[in-house]
Amino acid sequence: MLIYNKLTNQKEEFVPINPGKVGMYVCGPTVYDHCHLGHGRGYVSMDVIRKYLEFSGYEVKYIMNYTDVGHLVNDAEVGEDKLERRAKKEKIDPIEIANFYIQSCEEDFEALNIKPAIFYPRPTKYIDKMINFIERLIEKDFAYESNGSVYFSVEKFPDYGKLSGRKTDELLAGARVEIDSDKKNPLDFALWIKADENHILKWNSPWSIGYPGWHIECSVMSCDLLGENTFDIHGGGNENAFPHNENEIAQSEALTGQRMANYWVLWNMVNTNGLKMGKSLGNATNPKEAIKKYGAGTVRLWIISSHYRSVMDFNENSLNQATKNLEKISKFINHVQEKLAKINSTNEDLATIDFDYYQEKFKEAMDDDFNTPLALSVFYDLITQTYKLETENKITALDLKNILSFWNKVNSIFSLEIMPRDKEEIPQEIMQLAKDRETARKDKNFQEADSLRDKLKERGYEIEDTSEGFKLTKN
Ligand SMILES: [Zn+2]
Structure with missing residues (x-):
């Protein structure tokens, strides 16, 4: 079995670490809103991969997280947490926001026939383990505390950029210089962030009352659930290769001294009528809307009709084809x-x-x-x-x-x-005959209605009158 590995940018023979077993970790959504179709596409793609591995005889330990803290607006290093912003806007507790949207995601996954993960870890349940992980990174001199926050020191990790192909000198040239930054180097990223007074979700730590950075959760939760050594497959969306996945690699590999995952399997995005799909662009569709309009089977078939690494386009034609x-x-x-x-x-x-x-x-x-x-x-x-x-x-x-x-x-x-x-497509002419008969019946023109019923019978359709209207069945 060949798998395209983003780490090496080529197809490689799949060799599991333990014969017959596969450890698979997939970056899940940040639950401050409904999933969009890009997520739906991604998780259906991962589901197909998992099911094919199972079909091929592997036992797959499949894990997907829900991010319920630490993912800041614009994926930035400073600023507002996505969940907190939503919580403040709606005047609800951020955990309630998370629970609400996790349920919404689960509804979509179930509708799309996605097999449940073995575990759905959430960072808010992993704070102690994250603190411990960060302490060990500081001990190993890969991280430092600065003014209550803790940062990963990118220059200490020479492999930085190996997944996304970014080079640190180029990143440095383009780095945004943050005013009053506590970082030693603009490329360093936050492991722990000191909370300001208005912040709702915050915990005690050796450095400050604060909250974890976005990337640390996936390192900590994958180590906890798959073991503190290399696992087989890390899945996620292409758009998160940098900085999110790159930072996961830096944290995990700095701590364990081993490769985080052997195969990085990243899906591509979904456009709308040729344009990038995005909430801020106002053209985002969520799986619920697509399922309502086209049916879950059609949406799932539409997704698997494309290869997971190619860009998909959500448009009327492609859905009609599905x-x-x-x-x-x-x-x-x-x-x-x-x-x-x-x-x-x-x-x-x-x-x-x-x-x-x-x-x-x-x-x-x-x-x-x-x-x-x-x-x-x-x-x-x-x-x-x-x-x-x-x-x-x-x-x-x-x-x-x-x-x-x-x-x-x-x-x-x-x-x-x-x-x-009975849900198969009924030809339009048959539908028209049935509607004409309905009209004839309402007009009490029973002779005409009977003759139309005979016509339908000749064409192989039986018509029945129910309280909700007529029902056509093919003989
Ligand atoms: Zn992740």
Whole structure:
């Protein structure tokens, strides 16, 4: 299995540290607002990767955090905490804000069929461990206290920039010089921040009453839950490679003297109609809105129709295409199930379709850095071949069984909700006939209504009148 490693910018053979096991840590959202679709895309992508690893026989310890303190506005080193700003605006406790948006995220994850993580650590529950971690970094001379705050000394860590490809001299040239900064070097970043009087979330520490910097949480929580040594996969969004992931590496590797993670797997962003999606740009969509409009199955299929490392675009066309593809898969699976129920199972051991070929192609695609669009196209090819062989009367009961068993494997990774028969797209002309009949019925023109019912029957549709209107079923 090849995985593209951001650390080396190339695909590498996946070799787990412990045979049969994978430790995976994914940077989660800062819970001061609803998730946006970029998060949805990221966590669906990580879910597919996790499920494919499980499908391949690995036991995956999957961890995702929720950031509930320390992430400052504009990802800055000084200023307001994102959660506190929201809490002050809404006059609610920041922890309540966090709980509210964590619940909202969980609703989205559940709707999108994302398997729950083994742990969802939160920095507010890790303050003691963070203080201890920082103390050890100070002892090792990688960090220093200054006026109640503690900073990581970037020049002490020569590998700084290895993930994002930034060079410290270039970073220095572009660094913003903060007035009255307590830092020895403008590139140093905060591990602990002394709180001002208005700050709500604050804790005692050996240095001041304060709160942790944003990056320290992921180092501390991954060490605590995956062990203080290298783990296999660190996932996250591309946009957080610098400074967030880079700083995680510096903190963890300075402390342990070992590589933090062997593979850095970062997903790409989602645009809206060709423009960057962002709350401040006013064009952000959250998963709830997308699911409401298009359905969760369609949104999930839309996400896996792109490779996780390519930029996605949220637009009407791409979502309509996903709707069509989900209908295509649904129709096919429903059709195969129905046909298998009707067929008499003679020729049990004869199959026309070479399933080894499809399974092999699917595995090849997924083994090549989780190439989901290619893996999907393997299934679409199977659909085409099946329909073709059906017209030649060559499909056997064993073929149908094989199709369903192959689909179950594919869908244990893709987790797509198949549309039931009655939700499949009804052609517009059929819909029109049904509406005309409804009108005729309301006008008490029963002869016309009956004749339209017969017409629908001729076209293979049964119409039923319910308290919520008519219901069409395909025969
Ligand atoms: Zn993180």
